[in-house]
Amino acid sequence: MKISLCLLKSVTVFAIFMVILLSSSCLGGPENSELVEPKNSEDATEYDWRTDWALIEGFSLEMDSQGFSFPTALAFIQEPGNLPKDPLYFVTELRGKIKIVTNDRTVLTFADNLLNFLPEEELPSLIGVVGLIGICLDPAHGYVFATFAYQSPDGYFRNNVVRFDSEPGTFSSNYTSQIVFTDVFSGSQSAFGNASGHQIGPCQVKDDLLYVSVGDGDQPHKAQQLDSALGKILRMTLDGKPVESNPFQSEEAPTNYVWAYGLRNPFGLKAVGEKLFAADNGIDVDRFVEVNEGGDYFFDGTDYSISANTIFLFNPARGVSQVDFNPKGSTVLPKRFEESFFLVISGKAEIHDPDEPPEIVILRYSLAQDRLVKLPETFLRYVGSNLQALTGATIGHDGLYFAGLYPNRDGLSGVFRVSFNPQQSHGTILAETINPEKVMRNNGCFGCHTVEDNIGGNAGPLLDRKPLIQRLEQRLNSDEYVQSISEIDSLDREPFNEFHAARQEVLEAVGQEKIETWIKYRVLEPRFDNSDAIMPNLGVSDTDARLIAEYLVSEYVPTEPLATEGIVVSQGLVYRTMVLLRIPDRIRIRHLLFSFAGGLSAGVVGVSIVLWGAIKIRTRLRERNSDGPDEF
Secondary structure (H helix, E strand, O other), X not given: OHHHHHHHHHHHHHHHHHHHHHHHHOOOOHHHHHHOOOOOHHHOOOOOHHHHEEEOOOEEEEEEEEOOOOEEEEEEOOOOOOOOOOEEEEEEEOOOOEEEEEOOOOEEEEEOOOOOOOOOOOXXXXXXXXXXXXXXXXXXXXXXXXXXXXXXXXOOEEEEXXXXXXXXXXXXXXXXXXXXXXXXXXXXXXXXXXXXXXXXXXXXXXOOEEEEEEOOOOOHHHHHOOOOOXXXXXXXXXXXXXXXXXXXXXXXXXXXXXXXXXXXXXXXEEEEOOEEEEEEOOOOOEEEEEOOOOOEOOOOOOHHHHOOOOOEEEOOOOOEEEEEEEOXXXXXXXXHHOOEEXXXXXXXXXXXXXXXOOEEEEEEEEOOOOEEOOOOEEEEEEOOOOOOOEEEEEEOOOOEEEEEOOOOOOOOOEEEEEEEOHHHOOOOEHHHHOOHHHHHHHOOHHHOOOOOOOOXXXXXXXXXXXXXXXXXXXXXXXXXXXXXXXXXXXXXXOOOOOOHHHHHHHHHOOHHHHHHHHHHHHHHOOOOOOOOOOOOOOOOOHHHHHHHHHHHHOOOOOOOEEEEOOEEEEHHHHHHHHHHHOOOOOOOHHHHHHHHHHHOHHHHHHHHHHHHHHHHHHHHHHHHHOOOOOOO
């Protein structure tokens, strides 16, 4: 039986190899041009911007408005007017414009020429990152606050805030007056020499006061000095004056504006009730923190210091940026997303790195307990081939909105809306864009385990699918396991309290679902049902844990046939071979089969060689792992 399985796998892999080989090199004539992607494959088919994005299942994606240049932030009007041309939300552009999107999605210019300079080099050069960054609204007075950097007469870049006066409540398409808060920041240059991304960040209005986050200007020592506005959260009146109750009293600005200090580049800021949260960019690690009055967040130029006072630490750094909060009772998103932060992982603004793509992640947070209740989970990911960075994640009236800093392949820069729509889910589901073997490799799984024919360690049990399923079926359906769950439920401490519902979910599931559910929670928290588990907590997301579970349980052999252009193929087999051999997406099944018919005879001799090698390798792996522990 083992030899038969090896024969089946060897023939399958070799046959697919021959198919690709013949498809790419042996066939001539017009058909061949359809099988092989041209060097510039982006021009081969009509571009659809939707393919640039992957979403979790159940959500749809639309381009809500377009016609922007380097959009950096969004701000929604809480109670907009009812007329088609009434303002709905504001969009800031890096080069100094503030635009309004109206109810009928007309894009108007609210303010222009905020900057008095053009960078020596434009994006994606890092010299080009300075400009108009943040925006926040005060509906009660109709104030629009914008944060930006400007070039002072001495040639240095300095930070600033401008307040535009508009119509209270509904705002208006034009402002009536403006004031700037130059004196607050005039004593602190935001960079030496060329521009720096460590400039002023977003702002928030809370309790009729303005909170502004400011980066350290690439001068880490300034973050600890109270007489500098750099590396701080500042608090001021809506007129730009110091607040008498601020924690550090002084006759001199900016000390009397300081609310908290010791930050590096707090490019995310969000007020939630009486609390204030910030997303702070470090050097090689980033952090998400609650900002308290008078708090020192210790940044001194090292990653050790950026690791202090954190709610969550992103290691390695991912470029945390703007953040918004979905409160309890909100109907914009499903109930499971209540009390959740939506945090932008901006990505690398200067290069395209598919291994560290721009994302929006969910941080589920308990305001009552002051802690995260689940590990971060990816909500949306950029999967396109162009350079892109994310900005402006904001929860609007009918969904989550965000912008792409760079234009897409059609040259359009848009604001996108993600809305809950299970009937018309987005075409690219997030989990489908992830290679499960890569997820396991990145999380060190192969340091302890071997899966099928992969090279791996033997410190943990062999994770070949058939013996793994048999082992878990026997264990999870036993009376002993049910009794062990009862004992774990009696433990009144973490992580057991947090995973009580997870254990019940395992008990109630049946068949393959029971095994997948158990593996998912085992990966998320190895001790969820076993206080003696020695497997480390890898800190993986819920999405990645689910993907690993599905990968380990699925056989990837023909089960339910899927008809494609009249040909019966196995969905699992196609997936497995695509992971191994990277079949080009546009190769059609009928072409593969046509090529296979021509190449199968040529592969008969090779099959015997592959079969012999496969039997030898598999036998050695079996022998090496046969004495491993019984549990995963």
